[in-house]
Amino acid sequence: MNYLNAKSAPAREDRLKANIAFGGTCADIKNRIKEGCFSGKGCLNLADRRFTQTQGCQFTLSLAILNTLRNAVIIMHAPIGCGACSINNVGVNQTLKRLRDPLAEGVIWLSTNLDEADVITGGERKLREAVLFADREFRPETIIVANGCVPALIGDDIDSILADLDAQTAASIVPIHCEGFKTKVMATAYDAVYHGILKKYVKKPDRREYIAEPDIEKIKEQYRISRNVNVLNVGSMSRQDELELQRLLNAIGLNVTFIPCYAEPEDFEYSLESSLNVSICGTHDDYFVEHLKEKYNIPFLVDTIPIGRKNTDRWILKIAEHFGFEEEARRLIELENKLLDESLEPFRRTLSGKSAFLAGGEVRIIATAEILQDLGMKVIGFKAHHFDQFIEPIFDALENIDDVLIDVATNQPFEQSNLLNRLKPDVLIAHVGGNNIAAKHGIPILPLFGPSYNYMGYSGVYEVARRLNMVVRNYQFNKKLSQYTRLPFKKEWYQKDPFTYIKNPDAV
Known part of the structure; x- marks a missing residue:
């Protein structure tokens, strides 16, 4: 996978065959993955639209x-x-x-x-x-x-x-x-940043050699490094998210360092003193961890994202298996799940049976849907910025979603507005900064992430439930907005299929 001799990272549509235009069901997506749509056998990455309202930019x-x-x-x-x-x-x-x-x-x-x-x-x-x-x-x-x-x-x-x-x-x-302009998949931005970091920042740190007999300090240092884990954070994480994941990994005996967000240049040097690189989100990190494995032989884990009970269980166990700490991990998971069940009971009474639509990054929305199902809610639709191979393991935590609609669109608010009008969810969970049109539908909205809120780990499940409970019970502002403002699209658009403009001969 060595692209570091090149000036810049390749576009995601070339490297990962990522897709930005799809309309169908989750079953359709899963079937395309089984058919090998990311290995060059499928043509979903070539899909596009005859009309595009907005597009993401990897520069921003x-x-x-x-x-x-x-x-x-x-x-x-x-x-x-x-x-x-x-x-x-x-x-x-x-x-x-x-x-x-x-x-x-x-x-x-x-x-x-x-x-x-x-x-x-x-x-x-x-x-x-x-x-x-x-x-x-x-x-x-x-x-x-x-x-x-x-x-x-x-x-x-x-x-x-x-x-x-x-x-x-x-x-x-x-x-x-x-x-x-070089890519339509704005997630290529992650590769572009990591490309520069790998070329300029990542190098073996200048550590002094221990001479003490019988090299006891060196043995201590090697033991410390053997339990070091780099957790690759994302810009949509809060500090509370980091502290929750640190708490969980510390509980099974591991040391944690977070990169790249909020790191110093020197931190990337010392990131090589680690036994495992752990991805929070494969869409974000695969370029970085693959290169570190190839160049420095540091193993990595790219699997699920620790949002929701099942995903967090799986994330901890996968890490624990690498170190042989499965017993410690299972004891921790059992205790955390017991406490979580007790704390969620009041919210289930309010939220059970309500429907939800989720929009944002592919990995994050599918993972967050597991929290909603845990609360007894019904997931009726998704809108993902794009999709690629990293969406596959996240589906494992969900039940009965084969018939759920999924729109793959980087922004394209006209498609989301059509879907919201058609599906009429009880709540929308969506990417921050893009909810002005959605609010005019009169739907309560919970941001998909926020810099001051906890979404990850077990405490994140509780926080999402607590805030959802408040949002669903009081959304008078959005109600009034829908009564006194008009949606920005003509009535004729809402009578059309929301996927009318997708150019994809194989789309269902």
Whole structure:
């Protein structure tokens, strides 16, 4: 899988045969997986739409990770509008960074502010000036240059410029090639970020050799490393999520380090002192852990995401099996499940029988659906940003979902609005930032994730249930909104099949 000799990571539609346009049932999806649609035998990755309302951009998704890194300055080599989403991250990132380091800075970013003249003459001069200014003004440990569409289209030789500047700056310089136009699967952004991290940050740490006889310190160090686990966090996790997963793995005797979000550059060096890399989400991490296995022979686990009781049970047991700690893990799981059953009983009385629609990242929505089934709710629909091979193990925790509709669409709010109008769920659980149209349907909405809430592990199941209970019982704002506002699409659209515009000859 070694792509590190290339300038940038390949697009997900090429590497993983990922799909962004599909309409059908969960049974259809599972059958396509069995037929080998991700091994080149199927053609779902070639699906598209005759009409597209919106599309995700890997540049902005790359920034969602890069903005979390500590001791770093981000330079957006692009027009000023690219990366404006970073403004929304300022407060959250500063707070979450300081939970790890009280002295951490907030998000520091610059833009080369490319304009019409730069499209003709090139933006290389502005990039040089921005890098030198960032090094002189902020003295960061690292300067990260995220490359937008414009410099890629006009042919700026970014790698050569940054290689030249690397010798002139105190900071190390990391290029991230995340041009939005190069892929329709915005999750390629994760690979783009990891590509830069693997090339510039990941290297054997300069540890001193122990000389003490009989090398007792060295033996202690090797024992510590033998129980180290890297848990690869995601930007949609909260600090509470991290503490919950740390609590569970500590309980079976393991040490935990979280990367890449909110890490320092040095943390990636010491990430090699680990016995196992554990993915929270395969969609997020496979590029990184596959390369570490190939280059440094560190084993990895990419399976399910620890959201929901069954998924958390499975996640802990898979990790425990690697270390031979199955007995400890089963005792922990038994105790946690007993406590969870007692705490969920009041919420089941309120939520049982209610229907739900989930929209967001493929792995996360399927996993979250298991919490809903645990509470006695009925899952009636999904809308996933895309789907690939990592969706397969997540289905195992769900029951009776073969007939449930699933829409694979990166954004495309017109399709979701049609489905909500058709299915009329009692509650919507959806990606933050995209719920303005959904609210006009008068449906109570629970965000799929949030920076200050716990969703993962056993305590996450309780928190989701508690907040769902509040949302379902009081959603007067959305009710009033539906009475006094109009949906943005014509009535004729709601009478059409929601998958009308998908170009896929094999779609059901």
